[in-house]
Amino acid sequence: MEMKEELIAVCGMNCRICVGYFGYTMSGKKRKHTCPGCRISDKICAFVKKRCKKTLKKEVNYCFECKDFPCEILEKLDKNYRKKYNMSTIENLSFIKQYGIEKFLKSQEEKYRCNECGAVVCVHTDGCYECGNVGI
C-alpha cells in the first residue's frame, strides 16, 4: 500500500498526499528538501504542533484522543482545508476513530488515486506527479 500509518499526522492530515511530501512547491517547482511527513519531521509544517503542547509532547497519538477535540486550532486547520482543498482533517480523524486506521488508509488509496496511471495524487495541487495528469 502507498498509504502508511506513519504518514497520518496527529491532526488527521495524510502527509502522503501533501505537496511537500511529493517534493514540490505549490507553483510546481521542485523543492530543495522534500518533507518526510509530520510524525517523522517536527520542523517543516507542524501547524498543530507549533500551537499545541499535547501534540508536541506526544501526549496524544491522534487528536480525537484529546478531551478538547475538536479544539479551535483543529477547527481553524479544518476550515482552511475544507475551503481550499475539499478535505477535512476532522472528518479524517472521526473516520479513524470509528473504523480504524486500516480502513482509513484503504479509503485514502481509493480517493487519491490518479485516474490515468494509478499513482497517488496530491491534495494541494489536484495533480499527479507521475504522469502529469491534472485537475483530478
Ligand code: SF4
Ligand atoms: S508539509 Fe506538513 S502536511 Fe506536508 S508532509 Fe510535511 S508535515 Fe505533512
Ligand code: SF4
Ligand atoms: S485536539 Fe487536543 S491534542 Fe489536538 S490540537 Fe487540539 S488541544 Fe491539541
Ligand SMILES: [Zn+2]
Ligand atoms: Zn497519474
